[in-house]
Amino acid sequence: MSETNLFESKLELVRSHIRSFPDFPKKGIVFRDVCPILKNPAALAALTDLFEEHVRTSYQQVDLIVGLDARGFLFGPLLAQRLGLGFVLIRKKGKLPGSTTSVTFDLEYGQAEVEIQDDVVDPGQKVLIIDDLLATGGTLCAAWELLKQQQAEVLGCLVVIELLDLQGKNKVKPLPVFSLTHY
Ligand SMILES: O=P(O)(O)OC[C@H]1O[C@H](OP(=O)(O)OP(=O)(O)O)[C@H](O)[C@@H]1O
Numbered sequence: 001m002s003e004t005n006l007f008e009s010k011l012e013l014v015r016s017h018i019r020s021f022p023d024f025p026k027k028g029i030v031f032r033d034v035c036p037i038l039k040n041p042a043a044l045a046a047l048t049d050l051f052e053e054h055v056r057t058s059y060q061q062v063d064l065i066v067g068l069d070a071r072g073f074l075f076g077p078l079l080a081q082r083l084g085l086g087f088v089l090i091r092k093k094g095k096l097p098g099s100t101t102s103v104t105f106d107l108e109y110g111q112a113e114v115e116i117q118d119d120v121v122d123p124g125q126k127v128l129i130i131d132d133l134l135a136t137g138g139t140l141c142a143a144w145e146l147l148k149q150q151q152a153e154v155l156g157c158l159v160v161i162e163l164l165d166l167q168g169k170n171k172v173k174p175l176p177v178f179s180l181t182h183y
Pocket residue numbers: 068069070071072106107108112131132133134135136137138139140168
């Protein structure tokens with residue numbers, strides 16, 4: 001199979017394992033569920049391959065992968081392992097022990113506060129943020145803000161799904177966002 005066909009077949013495998021649930025968790029929201037990807041080893045391997053290839057071809061040096069609560073934790077450690085890098089968590093408020101910094105922000109359906117432990121990222125470290133989905137961009141912006149406060153250099157973001165009509169990419173400009181699928 002050619003490189004292009006292999007890329008397309010991996011992408012299709014990932015796409016075909018995303019389920020859509022209308023009116024969850026609120027009327028008018030179409031919830032995009034990545035859980036079927038986890039249930040299918042080939043789809044999960046394909047997703048990790050695609051992220052790995054993107055990172056290897058787009059960045060000369062990355063020091064750390066930072067995952068967002070909760071579904072960024074599903075894909076981030078797999079990618080970090082492939083790249084031989086460490087993985088760090090940004091969590092919803094109140095879950096992390098020790099000294100932390102937090103930021104409040106608006107979601108597509110509600111408000112949230114995320115935080116990071118103050119000693120898990122070294123100043124100047126080059127980091128990539130990973131999550132399952134980009135909606136309004138509020139979560140990514142908050143994560144970016146937290147990492148800036150830790151004096152990390154955020155290189156970009158990786159998501160499985162981008163919801164185009166919410167224009168989250170504009171909100172996080174000029175941070176590059178790589179998304180595998182779009183709705
Ligand atoms: O671009 P945004 O508008 O900020 O939305 C995207 C975020 O919303 C979802 O998480 P959610 O807050 O539902 O948390 P969960 O992963 O713990 O379910 C999703 O997993 C992203 O993290």
